[in-house]
Amino acid sequence: MAETSACARNGRVWETGDAGKVPYWVYTDQDVYQRELQRIWYGPHWLYCALECEIPNVGDFKTTTLGERPVIVVRSAEDEISVVENRCAHRGVKFCQARQGHTKDLLCPYHQWAYDLKGNLVGVPFRRGVKRQGGMPRDFDPGNHGLNRLRVEVVNGVVWATFSDETPPFRAYLGEKFWAHYTRVYDGRKLEVLGYNRQHIPANWKLMMENIKDPYHAGLLHVFFVTFGLFRADQKSAVDIDETGRHGILISRKGEQEVNDVTADLRNFQGDLKLADPRILDVVKEFPGEDTVGMITVFPSVILQQQVNSLTSRQIVPKGPAGFDFHWTHWCYADDTPEMKLRRTRQANLFGPAGFVSADDGEIIEMSQQGFSPSDMEEALVMMGGREIAPTDYMVTETAIRSMYRYWREVMGL
């Protein structure tokens, strides 16, 4: 039974007792978005930054954005990676514009304040003035004016950072169940980048998290999945959620391109469709167990994708309530054979902005946002599989979406 109490936001209401509904203002409201930045993105959550293999040598760096804050991810010593805010401590310049590179120090071009690779301020030109004139006040202490430095954990080849001192260690943040899901693929072997995609999607960032927590759509929207048996409602599958409800995983087993009662219900099943080059479906079993798909959402910033042999991290960078950038990093294991690297690269064509599968998701969540904006007093329904929030061993459910919003509401106080 839904409780009668309600939670209001700018005159809009979210019935507190009904986990099966999400008000549209959750995706459109500017104040809600600002609160998300503070409580979620800059709050006690680990955010995906990079793969460690992208910065192998001391002085290698990569820039990215966490929430809306630009950061530099830099190998500051053989055994240390630092993540510092890309904002000069002098006058706030986002001084590093390169996407990736190598450097001895971090230098702001405006007045050439220099920082070491850990973000300590080590150089202030004319600090003592010129000919005894000007200069910084005597009490200026460079030790108090370094770059803002984040907490960092490097976990089996992935660099994570958090703005908050209260975030638990990464393993506890995932919880033991999700630690097992994570280490199934990120097992400590060295990783190597195969390539990148980037796109902007004009939709709320949570819609991307929802999309990956939504097995219901996977066997309906995606012609490619359905037709070639990569992900279908009649395949053995499961949805798992962590104890907090914020993380989720969809697990599935690849089937064959076959006609049965389920495909009869699927308008998108095209039994007579053939691939001109079937090598994209040249799948090799490599992980323990029978599962061939594991799509993990690590709240709030990343999707860790294992779809047959394609391995990808998909980082979310929010840009206001109605848009986000999506950074795809396709990777392989450094000790893969050349054949396996090629196989993973081929399968990566299923994903990315123009992927045979993922193009559908980018389009459909943009269409969701278009529907919400003019009518944000109404609600989305997420009651497939009931109103319960619990792991399932079937696909026709929206339980992982419900669980994310239960957690989201706790954190947001809404």
Ligand code: FES
């Ligand atoms: S703003 Fe960076 S040195 Fe002045």
Ligand SMILES: [Fe+2]
């Ligand atoms: Fe999808």
